[in-house]
Amino acid sequence: MAVLSLLLVGGCVPLGPAESHTERVELGGAETVDVLIDMGVGALLIGGGAEDLLEADLTYGQETWKPEVSYQVSGTQGFLSVKRPSAVGVVAVPNVQYEWDLRLNSEVPMDVKINMGVGGGRLDLRDLNLQSLELDLGVGGAEVDLTGSWEADLEASIHSGVGGVKLVLPRDVGVRVEAEAGLGAVEALEFNRDGDVYTNDAYGRTETTLYIKADVGVGGLELDLGG
Numbered sequence: 001m002a003v004l005s006l007l008l009v010g011g012c013v014p015l016g017p018a019e020s021h022t023e024r025v026e027l028g029g030a031e032t033v034d035v036l037i038d039m040g041v042g043a044l045l046i047g048g049g050a051e052d053l054l055e056a057d058l059t060y061g062q063e064t065w066k067p068e069v070s071y072q073v074s075g076t077q078g079f080l081s082v083k084r085p086s087a088v089g090v091v092a093v094p095n096v097q098y099e100w101d102l103r104l105n106s107e108v109p110m111d112v113k114i115n116m117g118v119g120g121g122r123l124d125l126r127d128l129n130l131q132s133l134e135l136d137l138g139v140g141g142a143e144v145d146l147t148g149s150w151e152a153d154l155e156a157s158i159h160s161g162v163g164g165v166k167l168v169l170p171r172d173v174g175v176r177v178e179a180e181a182g183l184g185a186v187e188a189l190e191f192n193r194d195g196d197v198y199t200n201d202a203y204g205r206t207e208t209t210l211y212i213k214a215d216v217g218v219g220g221l222e223l224d225l226g227g
Contacts (some may be wrong), residue, residue, distance in 0.1 A: 030078030048127030184220025
Protein backbone atom coordinates (compact mmCIF):
# COMPACT_ATOMS: atom_id res chain seq x y z
CA MET A 1 0.00 0.00 0.00
CA ALA A 2 2.99 2.30 0.30
CA VAL A 3 3.69 2.59 -3.43
CA LEU A 4 1.10 4.53 -5.39
CA SER A 5 0.61 5.29 -9.06
CA LEU A 6 -1.28 8.51 -8.32
CA LEU A 7 -0.06 11.10 -5.88
CA LEU A 8 -0.62 14.63 -4.70
CA VAL A 9 1.50 17.38 -6.19
CA GLY A 10 1.46 21.14 -6.05
CA GLY A 11 3.59 21.78 -9.12
CA CYS A 12 6.57 20.42 -11.02
CA VAL A 13 8.93 20.09 -8.08
CA PRO A 14 11.85 17.61 -8.11
CA LEU A 15 11.17 14.78 -5.68
CA GLY A 16 13.67 13.70 -3.08
CA PRO A 17 13.42 11.05 -0.35
CA ALA A 18 10.03 10.82 1.35
CA GLU A 19 9.65 12.96 4.47
CA SER A 20 7.93 11.77 7.61
CA HIS A 21 7.12 12.92 11.09
CA THR A 22 5.10 11.90 14.13
CA GLU A 23 2.16 14.00 15.27
CA ARG A 24 0.49 13.86 18.69
CA VAL A 25 -2.71 15.60 19.76
CA GLU A 26 -3.83 15.69 23.39
CA LEU A 27 -7.49 15.18 24.26
CA GLY A 28 -7.76 18.25 26.48
CA GLY A 29 -11.11 18.64 28.24
CA ALA A 30 -13.23 17.00 25.54
CA GLU A 31 -15.67 14.27 26.51
CA THR A 32 -16.70 13.48 22.94
CA VAL A 33 -14.88 14.16 19.66
CA ASP A 34 -15.88 14.68 16.04
CA VAL A 35 -13.13 13.29 13.80
CA LEU A 36 -12.70 14.21 10.12
CA ILE A 37 -10.07 12.40 8.06
CA ASP A 38 -9.86 13.81 4.53
CA MET A 39 -7.03 12.12 2.67
CA GLY A 40 -7.81 12.44 -0.99
CA VAL A 41 -5.02 10.17 -2.25
CA GLY A 42 -2.80 7.68 -0.52
CA ALA A 43 -2.62 4.70 1.81
CA LEU A 44 -4.57 5.10 5.05
CA LEU A 45 -4.03 2.97 8.16
CA ILE A 46 -6.20 3.49 11.25
CA GLY A 47 -6.16 1.78 14.61
CA GLY A 48 -6.86 2.39 18.27
CA GLY A 49 -4.81 2.32 21.44
CA ALA A 50 -3.42 5.87 21.46
CA GLU A 51 -2.64 7.33 24.88
CA ASP A 52 -3.41 10.80 23.54
CA LEU A 53 -6.34 11.60 21.28
CA LEU A 54 -4.19 11.06 18.17
CA GLU A 55 -0.79 9.54 17.51
CA ALA A 56 0.11 9.67 13.83
CA ASP A 57 3.05 8.64 11.67
CA LEU A 58 2.79 10.65 8.45
CA THR A 59 4.87 9.98 5.34
CA TYR A 60 4.79 12.29 2.31
CA GLY A 61 6.86 13.03 -0.78
CA GLN A 62 7.78 16.64 -0.01
CA GLU A 63 7.17 19.35 2.58
CA THR A 64 4.26 20.96 0.69
CA TRP A 65 2.34 17.68 0.93
CA LYS A 66 2.51 17.66 4.73
CA PRO A 67 -0.96 16.84 6.15
CA GLU A 68 -2.80 19.58 8.02
CA VAL A 69 -3.72 18.52 11.57
CA SER A 70 -6.00 20.72 13.66
CA TYR A 71 -7.89 20.29 16.93
CA GLN A 72 -10.25 22.52 18.84
CA VAL A 73 -12.32 22.06 21.98
CA SER A 74 -15.60 23.87 22.65
CA GLY A 75 -16.95 23.06 26.08
CA THR A 76 -16.75 19.28 26.30
CA GLN A 77 -16.83 18.73 22.52
CA GLY A 78 -13.64 18.21 20.56
CA PHE A 79 -13.15 18.69 16.81
CA LEU A 80 -10.19 16.89 15.21
CA SER A 81 -9.32 17.04 11.52
CA VAL A 82 -6.50 15.52 9.49
CA LYS A 83 -6.51 16.79 5.90
CA ARG A 84 -4.29 16.81 2.86
CA PRO A 85 -3.12 20.33 1.85
CA SER A 86 -5.94 22.07 0.01
CA ALA A 87 -3.70 23.57 -2.70
CA VAL A 88 -2.44 20.32 -4.19
CA GLY A 89 -3.94 18.33 -7.06
CA VAL A 90 -3.62 14.79 -8.40
CA VAL A 91 -1.29 13.66 -11.20
CA ALA A 92 0.62 10.52 -12.11
CA VAL A 93 3.79 10.15 -10.04
CA PRO A 94 5.08 6.56 -9.72
CA ASN A 95 6.87 5.09 -6.72
CA VAL A 96 6.15 7.91 -4.30
CA GLN A 97 5.01 7.36 -0.74
CA TYR A 98 2.00 9.07 0.77
CA GLU A 99 0.86 7.17 3.84
CA TRP A 100 -0.96 8.09 7.04
CA ASP A 101 -0.75 5.70 9.98
CA LEU A 102 -3.25 7.05 12.51
CA ARG A 103 -3.88 5.72 16.01
CA LEU A 104 -6.86 7.13 17.89
CA ASN A 105 -7.85 7.05 21.55
CA SER A 106 -9.94 3.98 22.37
CA GLU A 107 -11.90 5.44 25.29
CA VAL A 108 -13.43 8.76 24.21
CA PRO A 109 -16.73 8.53 22.26
CA MET A 110 -16.23 9.56 18.63
CA ASP A 111 -18.18 10.40 15.51
CA VAL A 112 -15.82 9.62 12.65
CA LYS A 113 -16.01 10.73 9.01
CA ILE A 114 -13.43 9.48 6.51
CA ASN A 115 -13.07 10.71 2.92
CA MET A 116 -10.69 8.92 0.57
CA GLY A 117 -10.29 9.66 -3.12
CA VAL A 118 -7.70 7.38 -4.73
CA GLY A 119 -5.80 4.78 -2.76
CA GLY A 120 -6.54 2.08 -0.22
CA GLY A 121 -7.20 1.69 3.45
CA ARG A 122 -6.91 -0.78 6.30
CA LEU A 123 -9.21 0.56 9.00
CA ASP A 124 -9.01 -1.35 12.28
CA LEU A 125 -11.85 0.30 14.20
CA ARG A 126 -12.65 -2.50 16.64
CA ASP A 127 -11.01 -0.81 19.65
CA LEU A 128 -12.56 2.62 19.12
CA ASN A 129 -15.55 4.00 21.01
CA LEU A 130 -17.49 4.81 17.84
CA GLN A 131 -20.88 6.48 17.96
CA SER A 132 -21.19 6.91 14.19
CA LEU A 133 -19.11 6.26 11.09
CA GLU A 134 -19.21 7.77 7.59
CA LEU A 135 -16.81 6.26 5.07
CA ASP A 136 -16.61 7.64 1.53
CA LEU A 137 -14.23 5.81 -0.81
CA GLY A 138 -13.54 6.87 -4.36
CA VAL A 139 -11.15 4.45 -6.10
CA GLY A 140 -9.16 1.79 -4.32
CA GLY A 141 -11.34 0.04 -1.76
CA ALA A 142 -10.71 -0.76 1.88
CA GLU A 143 -10.79 -3.39 4.60
CA VAL A 144 -12.77 -2.30 7.66
CA ASP A 145 -12.67 -4.23 10.95
CA LEU A 146 -15.66 -3.59 13.23
CA THR A 147 -15.33 -6.66 15.43
CA GLY A 148 -15.03 -6.55 19.19
CA SER A 149 -17.49 -5.78 21.95
CA TRP A 150 -19.89 -2.87 21.57
CA GLU A 151 -21.43 -1.05 24.51
CA ALA A 152 -23.68 1.13 22.35
CA ASP A 153 -25.34 0.95 18.95
CA LEU A 154 -23.42 2.07 15.87
CA GLU A 155 -24.86 3.88 12.86
CA ALA A 156 -22.51 3.53 9.88
CA SER A 157 -22.66 4.43 6.19
CA ILE A 158 -20.14 3.27 3.60
CA HIS A 159 -19.93 4.40 0.00
CA SER A 160 -17.39 3.13 -2.52
CA GLY A 161 -17.07 4.00 -6.19
CA VAL A 162 -14.44 1.62 -7.64
CA GLY A 163 -12.71 -1.01 -5.55
CA GLY A 164 -13.84 -3.80 -3.29
CA VAL A 165 -14.85 -3.29 0.33
CA LYS A 166 -14.35 -5.96 2.98
CA LEU A 167 -16.24 -5.59 6.27
CA VAL A 168 -15.20 -7.79 9.19
CA LEU A 169 -18.09 -7.79 11.66
CA PRO A 170 -18.72 -9.21 15.14
CA ARG A 171 -20.25 -12.63 15.51
CA ASP A 172 -21.75 -12.11 18.99
CA VAL A 173 -23.18 -8.60 18.51
CA GLY A 174 -26.23 -7.97 16.36
CA VAL A 175 -25.43 -6.74 12.85
CA ARG A 176 -27.78 -5.45 10.16
CA VAL A 177 -26.29 -4.47 6.79
CA GLU A 178 -28.38 -2.85 4.08
CA ALA A 179 -26.27 -3.30 0.96
CA GLU A 180 -26.47 -2.09 -2.62
CA ALA A 181 -23.91 -3.28 -5.14
CA GLY A 182 -23.61 -1.90 -8.65
CA LEU A 183 -21.35 -3.98 -10.91
CA GLY A 184 -20.03 -6.05 -8.00
CA ALA A 185 -21.62 -8.80 -5.97
CA VAL A 186 -22.28 -9.05 -2.24
CA GLU A 187 -20.51 -12.02 -0.66
CA ALA A 188 -21.97 -12.83 2.76
CA LEU A 189 -21.68 -16.56 3.35
CA GLU A 190 -22.49 -16.60 7.09
CA PHE A 191 -25.27 -14.02 6.97
CA ASN A 192 -29.02 -14.32 6.65
CA ARG A 193 -30.39 -12.49 3.62
CA ASP A 194 -33.73 -10.78 3.09
CA GLY A 195 -33.56 -8.86 -0.18
CA ASP A 196 -30.83 -6.24 0.23
CA VAL A 197 -30.62 -6.75 4.01
CA TYR A 198 -28.04 -9.06 5.60
CA THR A 199 -28.09 -9.99 9.29
CA ASN A 200 -26.02 -12.26 11.50
CA ASP A 201 -27.51 -14.83 13.88
CA ALA A 202 -27.07 -12.47 16.84
CA TYR A 203 -29.27 -9.77 15.27
CA GLY A 204 -32.25 -8.99 17.51
CA ARG A 205 -30.78 -10.96 20.42
CA THR A 206 -28.25 -8.48 21.82
CA GLU A 207 -28.63 -5.17 23.63
CA THR A 208 -26.51 -3.39 21.05
CA THR A 209 -26.67 -3.49 17.26
CA LEU A 210 -24.50 -2.35 14.38
CA TYR A 211 -26.66 -0.72 11.69
CA ILE A 212 -24.71 -0.36 8.43
CA LYS A 213 -25.71 1.01 5.05
CA ALA A 214 -23.27 0.12 2.27
CA ASP A 215 -23.35 1.36 -1.32
CA VAL A 216 -20.63 -0.18 -3.48
CA GLY A 217 -20.24 0.56 -7.19
CA VAL A 218 -17.56 -1.53 -8.91
CA GLY A 219 -15.64 -4.15 -6.98
CA GLY A 220 -18.17 -5.78 -4.72
CA LEU A 221 -18.78 -6.07 -0.98
CA GLU A 222 -17.53 -8.87 1.25
CA LEU A 223 -19.11 -9.43 4.67
CA ASP A 224 -17.14 -11.62 7.06
CA LEU A 225 -17.79 -12.61 10.67
CA GLY A 226 -14.83 -12.29 13.02
CA GLY A 227 -14.67 -12.56 16.79
